[in-house]
Amino acid sequence: MHIVVIGGGIIGLTTAYHLAREGAQVTVLDARATGLGASDVNAGWVVPAEAAPVPGPGVVLTSLKWMLSPDSPLYIRPSLHPQFLSFMFGLWRASNARDQRAGFAAHLELAEGTIESFDDYRADGMEFEMHSQGLLMAFLRRENLDHHLTHLDLVRRYGLEPTVLVGDDVRVHEPHLSDAVQGGLFFPRERHVDPRALAAALRGRLLEMGVELVEHSEVDSVHRAGDRVTAVSAGGRTYRGDSFLLAAGAWTGPLSRRFGVPVPVRPGKGYSIDLPPLALRSATNLSDAKVAVTPLSRNLRVAGTMEFGGLDEDINAVRVEAILRAPQRYFRDWQPVRADIAPRAGMRPMTPDGLPVMGRLGGISNAFVSSGHGMLGVTLAPGAAAAMTDLMLRSIESPRLRPFSPRRFRAIRASERTIR
Numbered sequence: 158m159h160i161v162v163i164g165g166g167i168i169g170l171t172t173a174y175h176l177a178r179e180g181a182q183v184t185v186l187d188a189r190a191t192g193l194g195a196s197d198v199n200a201g202w203v204v205p206a207e208a209a210p211v212p213g214p215g216v217v218l219t220s221l222k223w224m225l226s227p228d229s230p231l232y233i234r235p236s237l238h239p240q241f242l243s244f245m246f247g248l249w250r251a252s253n254a255r256d257q258r259a260g261f262a263a264h265l266e267l268a269e270g271t272i273e274s275f276d277d278y279r280a281d282g283m284e285f286e287m288h289s290q291g292l293l294m295a296f297l298r299r300e301n302l303d304h305h306l307t308h309l310d311l312v313r314r315y316g317l318e319p320t321v322l323v324g325d326d327v328r329v330h331e332p333h334l335s336d337a338v339q340g341g342l343f344f345p346r347e348r349h350v351d352p353r354a355l356a357a358a359l360r361g362r363l364l365e366m367g368v369e370l371v372e373h374s375e376v377d378s379v380h381r382a383g384d385r386v387t388a389v390s391a392g393g394r395t396y397r398g399d400s401f402l403l404a405a406g407a408w409t410g411p412l413s414r415r416f417g418v419p420v421p422v423r424p425g426k427g428y429s430i431d432l433p434p435l436a437l438r439s440a441t442n443l444s445d446a447k448v449a450v451t452p453l454s455r456n457l458r459v460a461g462t463m464e465f466g467g468l469d470e471d472i473n474a475v476r477v478e479a480i481l482r483a484p485q486r487y488f489r490d491w492q493p494v495r496a497d498i499a500p501r502a503g504m505r506p507m508t509p510d511g512l513p514v515m516g517r518l519g520g521i522s523n524a525f526v527s528s529g530h531g532m533l534g535v536t537l538a539p540g541a542a543a544a545m546t547d548l549m550l551r552s553i554e555s556p557r558l559r560p561f562s563p564r565r566f567r568a569i570r571a572s573e574r575t576i577r
C-alpha cells in the first residue's frame with residue numbers, strides 16, 4: 158500500500174509515522190520544508206484538559222466587541238465572500254454550551270493515550286524536549302475561574318484530576334505569580350514539548366524508516382479517474398499512490414477544491430515570541446489575556462491571538478505587542494523585553510464548529526483528509542494519526558472519528574453527487 162501524504166506539518170508527519178510503522182510505503186509532499194508554520198511556532202502544549210472547542214456561549218458577541226479593538230486576542234476580518242459568510246454562520250450555530258461540551262468530550266476521547274504516545278515516540282528513538290510538570294491556568298478575574306469549574310466533571314472523567322487554587326494558594330504553587338492573580342487551576346498530567354524539536358525528531362525517524370520526504374514541492378494539481386485519485390503533481394513531478402491523505406493545515410480549504418471536495422478549513426493566525434528563559438514550574442495559561450507561556454530550556458515562549466483573515470503569515474505588530482504586555486500583570490518582577498525579538502506567525506487550521514475534519518474525502522474512494530485541528534494540533538496529533546491509520550490501512554472507522562466526519566458539512570455531501 159503506497160500512501161501519499163500532502164502536508165508535512167505535525168498532522169502529516171505523525172500520520173506518516175504511524176502508517177510507516179504499520180508497514181505502508183509513504184511519500185510526504187510539502188510546499189516548503191516540513192515542520193514549519195503553525196507546527197513550528199506553536200506553544201507546544203499537550204493539553205487535553207484545555208480541549209474545549211473555540212465556538213462557545215458568548216464567543217460571537219465577544220468577537221464582535223473585540224473587532225473594534227486593534228490589540229484584542231481574537232479578531233475577525235469581515236468579508237462578504239460566500240465561503241467566509243458560511244464559515245461565520247457555522248461558527249455562530251456552534252457557539253452554544255451543548256455543542257461546546259459535546260466537542261470537548263470528542264476531543265478528550267481522541268486525545269486519550271496522547272501522553273503515552275509521546276512516550277512511545279521517545280522510546281522509538283525520537284529525541285525531543287518534553288516536560289511533564291503539568292499546566293497551570295491563571296486567572297485575574299475570579300468569574301473566569303468559576304466559569305472553568307463548570308467543565309471539570311468532564312476532564313475528571315478522563316483522569317485529568319485538577320487542583321483548584323484560590324487566592325494565595327496559586328502563589329504558593331507558582332511563586333512567580335503577582336498579587337493580581339485571583340486563582341488558578343492546575344492539571345498535573347499535561348505536558349509540553351519543544352515543537353521544532355518534535356517535528357525534527359519525526360522527520361529524522363521517517364527518513365530512517367525509508368519514508369520518502371519531498372520538500373519544497375507544492376501540490377498544484379490532482380488527477381482523478383472517476384471516483385479515484387490516481388496521482389498528484391508537485392514541483393513539476395507526478396506522484397502516484399494507492400491512497401492520498403490531505404493534511405495541509407490551513408491550506409486544506411483551497412487545496413481540497415482541487416480534489417473536487419470543498420473542505421471548510423480557514424486560517425486562524427497566531428503569533429509566538431521567544432524570550433529569555435524563566436524558571437516557571439509549568440506551562441502557564443494567562444487565561445484572561447488568552448496568552449500561552451511555555452518554559453523551554455533555551456527560552457520562554459509566549460504565544461497568542463486568533464485572527465480570522467487571509468492565508469498569510471504577516472506580522473501584526475499591535476497584536477504582538479499585546480502578547481508581550483500580558484505577562485506584566487500576571488508575573489511579579491516581570492522584565493519586559495523588546496530588543497532582539499523575532500515574532501513569528503502560524504496559521505491554525507480552523508473549522509466553523511471548532512472540530513477537526515477527519516475521514517474519507519467526500520465521495521473519493523481513495524482520498525482522506527485530516528485537518529482542522531485548530532488550537533490543538535499537537536495535543537490531538539497522535540490520536541488523529543492512529544485513528545486515520547486504522548481507517549486508511551484497515552478500513553476500520555474508529556468511533557472516535559465519528560464527531561469529526563467530513564460528511565457533517567453539507568457542501569461535502571453535495572460534492573459526493575458530482576463525483577459519482
Ligand SMILES: Cc1cc2nc3c(=O)[nH]c(=O)nc-3n(C[C@H](O)[C@H](O)[C@H](O)COP(=O)(O)OP(=O)(O)OC[C@H]3O[C@@H](n4cnc5c(N)ncnc54)[C@H](O)[C@@H]3O)c2cc1C
Pocket residue numbers: 163164165166167168169186187188189190191192193194195196197198199200201202203204374375376377391404405406407408412426427428429449460461502503504505506527528529530531532533534535536537
Ligand atoms: C501561536 C500558536 C500556538 C499554538 N499552540 C498550540 C499548543 O500549545 N498546543 C497544540 O496542540 N496546538 C497548538 N497550536 C495549533 C497547532 O500548531 C496546529 O493545530 C497544528 O500545527 C496544525 O498542524 P497541521 O499539520 O495540520 O498544519 P501545518 O503545521 O500548517 O502543516 C501544513 C503543511 O502543509 C503544507 N502545505 C500547504 N499547502 C501545500 C501544498 N499545496 N502542497 C504541499 N504541501 C502543502 C505546509 O507547507 C505545511 O507544512 C498553536 C498554533 C499557533 C499558531
